[in-house]
Amino acid sequence: MVAPIALDERAARLDEILPQYQCGRCDYVDCAHYAQALAQACAPPTSCAPGDIEVARALAQAMNVSLPENITFEPETLQCVVIDEADCVGCTRCLRACPLDALIGAAKKIHAVLPSLCSGCGLCLSVCPLDCMKLMSVGRQWTKQDADAARDRYRARLHRLMKQATRRIIKHDSERDEREKRRQAVFDALLKARARRLQWAQRKEDKKIP
Ligand code: SF4
Ligand code: SF4
Ligand code: SF4
Helix, strand or coil, X not given: CCCCCCCCHHHXXXXXXXXXXXXXXXXXXXXXXXXXXXXXXXXXCCCCCCCHHHHHHHHHHHHCCCCCCCCCCCCCCCEEEEECCCCCCCCCHHHHHCCCCCEECCCCCCCEECHHHCCCCCCCHHHCCCCCEEEEECCCCCCHHHHHHHHHHHHHHHHHHHHXXXXXXXXXXXXXXXXXXXXXXXXXXXXXXXXXXXHHHHHHHHHHCC
């Protein structure tokens, strides 16, 4: 599970430039980790494919570095996932894979996408066991407002997942403590019973002595 990171001022400024797909195509787990690597001069400004040349230029300028000459990016258009409801079995895998909470659904229920939240990152497609998702162009641009909203949703998601994980650990620990208490109670009862048996045996022995 990805843990949320606190960015310093420089990294946060670079993160502001990124499109916030949280797709990992830069080889970092999310935009914030890429921004942190950029701030520490450990990554080039050209690794964000969805950001295209515009983001690479803005990053290079903010980092005060030059872009490599003749750098090119494959042109990409914004896409959105469409689910073939006839085939969806509600396995929830896509729901758990989506970094932007752009899918809704519940176990064994048909899932649906919220088109205005979907970046078309494709992370959900790779986990669908029935291949019932596809990407379609939406004919609009991913704006700065989309990116800011995506960052907020992603951070909220990470905090929610952290809380759920903490609750699971606490529940697991308290169940283990409960099991340990029961084991100890059984052990104490056995010890007492043994001590009583020994006492009776001793008394019997004592009575035999004239
Ligand atoms: S949007 Fe760009 S910076 Fe963010 S995770 Fe994807 S490739 Fe990396
Ligand atoms: S619904 Fe799929 S393609 Fe859209 S943002 Fe979520 S994971 Fe990415
Ligand atoms: S992963 Fe595929 S089958 Fe599973 S809920 Fe999502 S769309 Fe439906």
